[in-house]
Amino acid sequence: MIRVLVLLLVLFCAGLSVDAAEVLQVRSSQLLQVGDHNRTYTVQLTCVDVAAPDEARAVSWLREQLPRRRRVNLRPAGSVDGQLLARVTPIGDELDLSSGLVAAGLASDRCASGLS
Template identity: 60%
Template sequence: MTFGLIRRFLCAAAATCLLLWSSPVDAAEVLQVRSGTLLQIGDRNRTYSVQLACVVVDPADDAEAVDWIRKQLPRRSKVNLRPTGSSDGVLIAHINHLDGQGNHDLGAELIESGLASSSGSC
């Protein structure tokens, strides 16, 4: 009877350790900035073309927007995607960059920087 009680206790302790110290889910990574609203994102063994949701960049500001995004999200930066839809095989999503200081919505920050405007459809 004592052996069974010890065994149950050890199993419960092991399960608790696994739950408390499980590894975090891998976030997606920025692979390439293609334009002011289009990024190539990788998630383990898959890649996605992702367009920023709710954001419009004027063609005259595109190069500056690309530079701004590359400064905010260097290659291999960790991001979370919040999909809103898709169009012609391109995922449309809000992109949150994870910098250890919280989640930051890339599209909202691009609009705040003055390099983009809201599409009005969100």
């Protein structure tokens, strides 16, 4: 009986929603403005390098993937000049945006060459 109650409690708690960061704006091919009910901050996508000729297409691709208020998971990788450097994955997707830009042919992967 106790095991059943514990199992039900675990299943109930697992179903509770957790507030994730929400995308407020795609600022460039590598910068996002996100918020989490308490604050807003800039997040730089990690491991991508977008060439100047591909900038507009990369921004357009990101805006398709990230409509305003789309919830995302952030996996921090550090910071650069006060900006959070992170892998960003839209809730419900498995592919992070950095890998998506590379797969779409709009960016190169800096981490594959050992750079971050």
